[in-house]
Structure formats: structure tokens, C-alpha cells
Amino acid sequence: DTAVSQTPKYLVTQMGNDKSIKCEQNLGHDTMYWYKQDSKKFLKIMFSYNNKELIINETVPNRFSPKSPDKAHLNLHINSLELGDSAVYFCASSQGPGQRGELFFGEGSRLTVL
Amino acid sequence: AQKVTQAQTEISVVEKEDVTLDCVYETRDTTYYLFWYKQPPSGELVFLIRRNSFDEQNEISGRYSWNFQKSTSSFNFTITASQVVDSAVYFCALNTGNQFYFGTGTSLTVIP
Numbered sequence: 001d002t003a004v005s006q007t008p009k010y011l012v013t014q015m016g017n018d019k020s021i022k023c024e025q026n027l028g029h030d031t032m033y034w035y036k037q038d039s040k041k042f043l044k045i046m047f048s049y050n051n052k053e054l055i056i057n058e059t060v061p062n063r064f065s066p067k068s069p070d071k072a073h074l075n076l077h078i079n080s081l082e083l084g085d086s087a088v089y090f091c092a093s094s095q096g097p098g099q100r101g102e103l104f105f106g107e108g109s110r111l112t113v114l
Numbered sequence: 115a116q117k118v119t120q121a122q123t124e125i126s127v128v129e130k131e132d133v134t135l136d137c138v139y140e141t142r143d144t145t146y147y148l149f150w151y152k153q154p155p156s157g158e159l160v161f162l163i164r165r166n167s168f169d170e171q172n173e174i175s176g177r178y179s180w181n182f183q184k185s186t187s188s189f190n191f192t193i194t195a196s197q198v199v200d201s202a203v204y205f206c207a208l209n210t211g212n213q214f215y216f217g218t219g220t221s222l223t224v225i226p
Contacts, residue, residue: 031212040218041153041219042219043205045213050212055212056212088157092159101164102161102164103151103207104161105151105158105159107158108157110157
């Protein structure tokens with residue numbers, strides 16, 4: 001079983017469309033994250049949820065909206081896609097604040113906006 | 115402020131050479147964790163090692179070794195007798211509190 005799974009793995013869409021990426025972890029972790037990796041490979045934190053509660057919300061356009069229905073799931077919805085949103089989006093999970101465990105990453109979702 | 119610096123953007127070595135990837139971190143916290151991750155061309159992020167701030171013992175795992183020095187705020191990673199499969203982007207990361215802070219990565223190319 002995959003520990004952190006994301007779907008879809010690839011997304012190709014037109015500017016202005018709305019898209020979602022889903023993430024699920026079966027590790028029993030309390031904290032989940034969304035990271036964006038741009039073409040230069042920089043990994044940038046976008047959001048973090050602990051037990052369904054938003055704890056990190058970096059400077060991200062409000063077109064990006066995370067949703068955590070339960071602590072095993074963290075989805076990312078993006079409205080009105082722009083060319084600059086093209087990137088690889090990684091979901092990750094960890095044991096939680098104070099536990100200092102490593103991040104477990106999903107395989108990434110490559111978003112291409114045309 | 116927390117920060118991780120990987121000054122080496124790209125490194126190329128010939129197979130079987132040793133190579134060291136540098137990582138320097140900044141934090142005022144006394145308790146923190148340091149990590150290395152590998153991102154091969156296939157794109158996934160693979161966890162390599164975790165070190166806490168109270169454990170300065172160096173670690174060796176096969177051809178990989180890590181040198182943690184609090185005095186210089188460094189957590190360097192050495193690959194001995196490099197192989198083509200080591201070609202990847204390597205990230206150093208710092209964890210304090212809720213946040214993980216990643217360096218900008220070092221792209222290692224091992225030439226056969």
C-alpha cells in the first residue's frame with residue numbers, strides 16, 4: 001500500500017479552468033502538507049493541516065483552497081488556473097508538531113497550464 | 115529566522131569519485147531536526163536521514179555518510195565511490211515546530 005497517494009499524477013488544462021488534486025495518507029499521521037515545486041526545483045510550503053485544522057497558510061493566492069475532510073485526507077482545489085501555476089505539487093504527511101518525524105511525500109502531481 | 119543554505123547548485127563527478135554535498139542551517143531553536151532527501155530523475159522525494167540537534171554523532175549507511183557539526187551549523191552529506199544511480203537532486207531540510215525549511219537543492223550528476 002502506498003503511504004501517501006495523490007491523484008491525478010498528471011494534469012494538463014487550459015488557463016482559466018478549475019482543477020483539484022486529492023491526497024490521502026494511510027500512516028495515521030496527524031499533519032499533512034501541500035508543497036509546490038517549480039521548474040528550478042525549489043520546494044515551497046503552501047499549506048499545512050493538523051487534525052483537519054489549518055496551521056500553516058503561506059502567501060498563496062486565494063485561488064488555491066485546501067480542504068481536509070479528515071486527518072487522512074488533504075485536497076487542493078485551484079480556481080482560475082494561470083500559466084504560473086504550472087508546477088509539481090507534492091502532498092506530504094508527518095507525525096505532527098512536536099513529533100519531529102520526517103516528511104513522507106506523495107509521488108507528486110504535475111500540473112501543466114496551457 | 116530559520117534558513118537552510120545549499121550553496122552548491124550543481125555538481126558533476128566521475129563515477130567512483132567521492133563527493134560531499136554541503137548544507138548550512140540557521141535557527142535559534144535549541145531543539146530541531148535535520149534531514150536529507152533525494153529526488154531522482156523519476157521525481158519522487160526519498161527520505162535519507164534524520165538527525166536531532168542533540169545527537170552530533172556522524173552516521174554511515176553503506177556508501178553514504180553524514181557529518182553534523184553544531185559549531186558550524188552544518189550537516190554535510192558525503193557519497194563515497196559515487197555511482198550513476200546517485201545522480202539526483204539532494205535537499206537538506208530543517209524542522210522546527212510546525213515547519214520544515216528546505217534548501218534549494220544540489221543537483222548531482224555522476225558521469226560514467
